[in-house]
Amino acid sequence: MEKIKSNISETAELFKTLGDTSRLSMVAMMNRKECCVCDFTECFGMSQPAVSQHLKKLRNIGLVKARRDGYWTYLSLDEESRFYDMVPYLIGAIPGIDEHVDRLFSKCEGASCC
């Protein structure tokens, strides 16, 4: 009974978290491959703390996990997440998403991790 209610609010929380252009784009990128924090700062032209705070929200709902390797931290969709299976559909529903993600990745060729 209460579990149902919490399912609703958890799903609402997912949508809320995806309801930001930057985070939605990040998830779209991670839906294609693992990404480095510096990829995001590079291709969004966004400050490092801003990226870090967006990623924190994505980690907080369990959608994204982090892996550290030397200097860099790599982010990817967490296949343990209850939302994991929804992501490809949600992202796939965005018209022109493939071109958008292409363009974003082409912008982060200068990122320090590359």
Added chain:
Amino acid sequence: MEKIKSNISETAELFKTLGDTSRLSMVAMMNRKECCVCDFTECFGMSQPAVSQHLKKLRNIGLVKARRDGYWTYLSLDEESRFYDMVPYLIGAIPGIDEHVDRLFSKCEGASCC
């Protein structure tokens, strides 16, 4: 090019709008059948202006349309909306949604439109 970007932000806007438990529940109810404003005030125990403002957001993104009949205004998902086809999937992805919507509808039996 710019069109793609706007697709992203429009989709983000959709998620943001659905990222609220009340609005998500309203959409889940309308996904089953047309609803009256007073249904919502009744089953959410929410004030009339609060409901009205939530509905305005749903109408602003074109997801919901209104039909007036005498005293009452009836709301439903707008089949003209670019998001219309996504709704059943998005709602269907919420665990236990059917029971939740059942419970909500059972709460609005006292609504003035009935």
Added chain:
DNA sequence: ATATTATATAAGCGAATGGTTATATGGTCA
């Protein structure tokens, strides 16, 4: 006309959001 009913809008308020700059953390390398 006037009263009544459902709904919309306006104004105000506390809380949350998303950015900023400054600083802390923690791994790497000389």
Added chain:
DNA sequence: TGACCATATAACCATTCGCTTATATAATAT
């Protein structure tokens, strides 16, 4: 050790959110 790098966190600020109360609007009904 100490300097350096990527990332996280803290503190702050302007804007947005979601509610409230009060009032406006528009369709009945008497």
